[in-house]
Amino acid sequence: MINQEQRIAIYPGSFDPLTNGHVDIIERGLKIFDKIIVAVLYNPSKNALFSVEERMEMIRKSFINHSNKENIIVDSFGGLLVDYAKQKDAVAIIRGMRAISDFESEFQMALMNRKLSRDVQTIFLMTGLRWIFISSSILKEVARFGGDISGMAPHPVKCKMKEKFPLLKDK
């Protein structure tokens, strides 16, 4: 009755940059799946703060001392998410939910992905209460004006943010 196959899940997103909310979802996902592929979406039409490479590097550095780091794979992808998921043999796409407004578009995207492929399903994990107010864009807005972002993002992200936002003093 022991499951011999590895259960792989994709956690796709912009991660521009990674927040503590994302870290929380990844850790929750590891309790359910054997491997989580953190997949940075390559989207040329969106104006990103960090390059895909910078974003991947920040994610990698953030988990460098993680007890379960060998089960966290950092990757990037373009094209259709379902094609990518099939190619990686993933059984699920993980999405974090912070609020209702998220749910709406997530729901539509999940329905769309199911129409495109029946082999992969979307599961929703709830972000911890402490991270409910954090998103990459709020993080960037706070940083832009020199607000304190400690407790909102992992250390490697904070370091990289300081390069971009001179107002971010040593907080």
Added chain:
Amino acid sequence: MINQEQRIAIYPGSFDPLTNGHVDIIERGLKIFDKIIVAVLYNPSKNALFSVEERMEMIRKSFINHSNKENIIVDSFGGLLVDYAKQKDAVAIIRGMRAISDFESEFQMALMNRKLSRDVQTIFLMTGLRWIFISSSILKEVARFGGDISGMAPHPVKCKMKEKFPLLKDK
């Protein structure tokens, strides 16, 4: 790298009675977890159509020919869900979502459960599009007036419903 432990999930609910939407969630859950415990909530304050025993029997009969039936356990519980989940060594509580309105109360309940125990987490699976309009209460309403419930519930549930609702002809 093969996970030796069984991953058990609880799928709690009233199941008064089981609908095809519930069946869909159970089947999705089996792609992620090794075992699903379908746990009928014993709630004396709510007016139920079927007894807990009848509900459990309908669930069992509905999966009697299922290819994965040995991994579907039908049980009942009273008391706090998190206590029950811990006792069963479950890593997750599965909830199906049909619409926004569900999400609201689910969200609150999930936060509550997390406060009561950090060892179990709630994951949300999306009901298939075809089941988005089905709930146990709608099923009962349609049956009460003799509407056609084929395609809304498994066969054993339909049989049992006919005993309760004489208007339900052989549809």
Added chain:
Amino acid sequence: MINQEQRIAIYPGSFDPLTNGHVDIIERGLKIFDKIIVAVLYNPSKNALFSVEERMEMIRKSFINHSNKENIIVDSFGGLLVDYAKQKDAVAIIRGMRAISDFESEFQMALMNRKLSRDVQTIFLMTGLRWIFISSSILKEVARFGGDISGMAPHPVKCKMKEKFPLLKDK
């Protein structure tokens, strides 16, 4: 190119009692349909303030001087709405929307009705801004404590309410 058939719509509800919001929806409906059947739902399980007969009489009296009164038919029904709609040759079911919360359950009911019958469709009309805060239950609550309900319900409803709620002075 002139449409020879009459277009009939059903406007179902509890109407316990009729409010000015309902009147508004009926008048809007008459600009689109040839006939509106105001259909009082006979629901023995719900605790109603007025009997189905009293509710029908209040509706009739409220439209007695209406310029278009011959196109407003007051009726009652039990059973499945779609069966009733088919029997009346209705092309549409009218629903008024006051707020988001309405929409949720309306949406589910509309999907359900479509599954039960493809011949009738649900259309949503928006209640006028002035009536957005009025519902039968709020009307009853205000009346119970002797609040001023003028401007919330037609005259015949106000008269009938005074019989039930002695606190309702001549306002």
Added chain:
Amino acid sequence: MINQEQRIAIYPGSFDPLTNGHVDIIERGLKIFDKIIVAVLYNPSKNALFSVEERMEMIRKSFINHSNKENIIVDSFGGLLVDYAKQKDAVAIIRGMRAISDFESEFQMALMNRKLSRDVQTIFLMTGLRWIFISSSILKEVARFGGDISGMAPHPVKCKMKEKFPLLKDK
């Protein structure tokens, strides 16, 4: 008691491009109204994939064999929707709803339009369940990455999309 006037409705939108969800709404509208004017909004500030002329042509071609095609008029407009509706003697503006999020902004727009003109009202039709996940923007995103868009848009739209997106193979 036969209504001698034609009831005309406007179905406004960007239609960049037409989807099967739009087609569904137009067909539903034809069961209620004598004529539907599909009105492509000319909005210079929005970045469109297709020109207004291309969009109108795709709509026309999509209904070329429709049994009711003489009652579907394809047009374009700029300026205020209510002015356009009055000029066309329309009794209603049709809007399709796919999800809650739509409803919110639709509601505000409908209130606004009513303030600007009391002669025209907005009615909401519910998109069929199968089209609930389709929008012009999702269609374009899927096409951009070569996903299968059959079943999401009429044939003439699919042909035109292939000119724009070389990844769209003969699916």
Added chain:
Amino acid sequence: MINQEQRIAIYPGSFDPLTNGHVDIIERGLKIFDKIIVAVLYNPSKNALFSVEERMEMIRKSFINHSNKENIIVDSFGGLLVDYAKQKDAVAIIRGMRAISDFESEFQMALMNRKLSRDVQTIFLMTGLRWIFISSSILKEVARFGGDISGMAPHPVKCKMKEKFPLLKDK
């Protein structure tokens, strides 16, 4: 430029019983208003766990050592809230919001109250993040099954709860 008048606000509710979320709102309110009247709604039609008198006593005891206790008045009321607010010379009605679903009905009630009286307005304060998942009914449900309610309600409420729910051990 110093405001000579006292600004009084009503904080109405069932408080069956008081939770830490309610305490949080009262404390926030005191930063804006000179006096807060915590007004327990006397509603004979709702099945309450505690009598109005018991609820008032729990509230009083919970603030007995509060630094600002002379500005917290505990009262009860029946009838229309706006009449009560006028009689108390209140400038505002305070409502706490925990989630979207609250907002919906709060919005309608606030509109209703404004229609009934233009002299009092409703203001919304946001419950602290820690209390977002707590409501009187969830508190009662947890207590019923012997769950740990410390950190959810003030000490006097917890004591009283133990009398009602024997499963509530000394947690």
Added chain:
Amino acid sequence: MINQEQRIAIYPGSFDPLTNGHVDIIERGLKIFDKIIVAVLYNPSKNALFSVEERMEMIRKSFINHSNKENIIVDSFGGLLVDYAKQKDAVAIIRGMRAISDFESEFQMALMNRKLSRDVQTIFLMTGLRWIFISSSILKEVARFGGDISGMAPHPVKCKMKEKFPLLKDK
């Protein structure tokens, strides 16, 4: 028992331009607070119709004959709202709510602001029913096409709008 301190509230926003909905919120706020600072957000990344200076001037002119004008301070700010609020000794940030969709993002922003500072809290005032459909962006859209904006914005705003939108005739 008389409160000796002035209670100052910040009402932040883009005000591009001021609408009657904003005016309504300011007047409601003055019934609760001693001073309202109307703070125009300086946001270089957003494409504004009017300069910050023009917007401030329109606000000032709109309240020039207001009975309480000495308690309305017009200002502008950049950077973090909480830093600005602290610097002004404000006890509260006022936000107006028009609909659900507002609430969502307001909620997140309010949580964020609380994390950044515990000294200032956000309170929500409900826009009057008449202004529920008005926003700066809808106002601009109506004006762009020559629609009638009387009753949507104060006179000084209407005058300034006419300079920008030649289609706005003397309505």
